[in-house]
Amino acid sequence: MSESAVLLPGNVIDRSSRLCPEGVAIVFEGRKITYREHALRVRKLGAALHRVGVRHQDRISVLSMNRPEFVEVYGAGDVFGFVTATVNYRLAVEEIAFVLSDTAPRVVVFEEQYRETVDALRARLGDATIYVCIGAANSWAHGYEEFVASGDEQGAPFRASREDYCQLIYTSGTTGRPKGAVRSHYGQSRMAEQIAAALGLRGDSSILVTMPFFHGGARSQQVAAFLRRATVVIHRKFEAGEVLREIARSRISHMHLAPTMFQAVMDHPEFSQHDISSVRGILYAAAPMPVPLLRRGLAAFGSVFINSYGMTETNGTVLFPHQHHLEGTAVQVRRLGSVGQVADGGELRVVDDEGHPCPPGVPGEVCVKSDTQFRLYWNNSVATAEAVRDGWYHTGDIGYLDEEEFLFLVDRKKDMIISGGENIYCREVEDALESHEGVEEAAVIGVPDAYWGEVVHAVIVLRRDRALSASDLIEFCRARIAHYKCPKGVSFVTELPRLPTGKVSKIRLRASHAAATRPSTSGDTVTARKGNSI
Incomplete structure (x- = not known):
């Protein structure tokens, strides 16, 4: 695909509201939001942010569980070029304090249940920070709905561009401090195209998002779904029984689950009671799928599994679409333990300590290069230089390639x-x-x-x-x-x-x-x- 043909995430929102205005973009707790409604709220949020002084490439931090407002903040960044900086709500208060201080956000959008946490950190962020509460307003925070309503339907007077920073996601650090991985709009768009193609998403697809939106995985599914004008069904958090009920209730076609989450679904006592026949694709990531569990999944769901190996920094680079063979040659069966082959648009190599490519079967450090990968670590040029050398991202994972370049992970160089x-x-x-x-x-x-x-x-x-x-x-x-x-x-x-x-x-x-x-x-x-x- 040529660069000129790539739709940036903000352009996708505009296009979907024109071409599919009454199509359902989001389903959350029984409420349906159309593409027209979503685009309107994104524009009004962008205008409201601009009205209080937020400018192009300013950071907006989000501390919230999964909900449509999280996607709206992402959308305002997609369209107008704000940088969405996510905060893992599972972190301890001191860890959240570091992330917010490092980000230096112009605005903090937070869910009402985290009001006390945010209040305790306000003194560290300074008087210039603006707070927006998804819930009731108070003396120091705007109420989210009132804030959106104050914005003009035309949006902010600027737009995101290809190389603008789009997202800032903090990953755990090897030295005890998390690192903020910066992603670009172009990288997000290429990632969305890659995942939409691998999953076979189309307009009648419905993708269930239970992974947290502060991680890159959930975000990647949402952007890919919007690219194909599919429906995103949002759960606040993962619960195996509710996943099964949602599959049957909403005829879910696609899901993204870590192997432990998938195991919980398979082991749930209600598993055999629900119709799962609508599922066409299950993307699993975060860790290789144990082969016995993969066998169980293939027997129950059929050949619907796609492996994604990557990390926040790579935005997904290795995909393994529909190549799982329960019964086949010895090589095919052995590849059930692989994490796949490199995706279109990416490069993959395994190198020794001197940086020389390892021959097939010989372990070394896994290195990747892709136009989906991150741009840099925020406020950390040393870590950026250590991780990215000559355009190659050094993952710290130890693995080997077989003769057809299927990647097998054997250990982790990093702790x-x-x-x-x-x-x-x-x-x-x-x-x-x-x-x-x-x-x-x-x-x-x-x-x-x-x-x-x-x-x-x-x-x-x-x-x-x-x-x-x-x-x-x-x-x-x-x-x-x-x-x-x-x-x-x-x-x-x-x-x-x-x-x-x-x-x-x-x-x-x-x-x-x-x-x-x-x-x-x-x-x-x-x-x-x-x-x-x-």
Whole structure:
């Protein structure tokens, strides 16, 4: 596709309101919003933002669960060139404070349930920040509906352009601080075209969004659906039983689920009670699908699965459309464990430590290049230079390619754990643990879990004569980092195994954990004494 033929996300909103004005764009809690209505509200929101001083490429932060207003804020950015900066509502208050401070938004749009959190952070953001509450207004925040109603139907007096920044999404950082990945309008449009084509979206498609809109995955589905003038059915959050009921109720044709979410759907006691015959495509991402679960899914849904390997920075680069073979050659069966081949418009290679391409079957670092990938890390030129070299994004994942360039992931170069589709970096958790005055040293590893894929496990060296239990440390972490990042188990040792370089050997820690017959439970209290072997 030529660059001139690509429709930017804002142009898609305009076009859909002209060509399909009465088509249903969004369904939320029984309410239907047409493409005409959505476009009108986006224009009025853009005008209202301009009226209070928001200008082209200013940031608008959003702290909200899934709902149509979130899509409207995205839309105002799409049309008028504001930068939508999302905030993960699952983060601890201090983590949210860092994200907002780093973003320096002109406006913070937040859902009413987060009023106390936002109020506590206002002093850090300065008097110039404007607040809009999805709910009732108060002395320091506009009410969202009144705010939109104050805007002119013509919108703001400027438009988004191809290379404008579109989105700012924060990812977990290897040094304990999240990094803001900046995406462009052109990258978003190419990503939408890529996903719409892979899923086979069309005007009568209905795509169910249960992944949070603060992540790139849900956003990618929404933009792709709007490109094809399909319907987006929004759930505030994921609930397996409600997914099954929605499939039957709304004749859902497409879904995007992390493997853990899909497993919850398959395992739900109501699974056999609902008609799932309308489903034509299930995009799974965030982690490879375990082969036994994929087999179950293929038996239940048929050949509807599409794998997407990527990350916030790549906007999706590797797709595996409809190439799952339960019964086939040995090579085809083995490829059930692959994350796929590179998508059209992207490039993929696996390199050794010197940057040379690895031959088939030889593991190395996975590197990608695509016009969908991010532009830079916000306020972090050092991290940008480390991650992107000669146009190639270095993922930190270790994998290998087979003879037909199917990618298999084998490990992660970075200390990242994928638990339930969420990325968790060990260093961030270790920093939280080591801020406890009773902890001498902490090392965090991911350990296998039948449901979450991986969970966080901490290995702790206590300070001399300090007594702590696993539950003490887990509760300590919960006050400092998001609950899903906190350890699910804790082991206590007198010293950590190390490599000749002095670095902690995570390989030996994982091996020791696998061999252990009984890790420490949350009720065990341990006292560190010289010479103890714990």
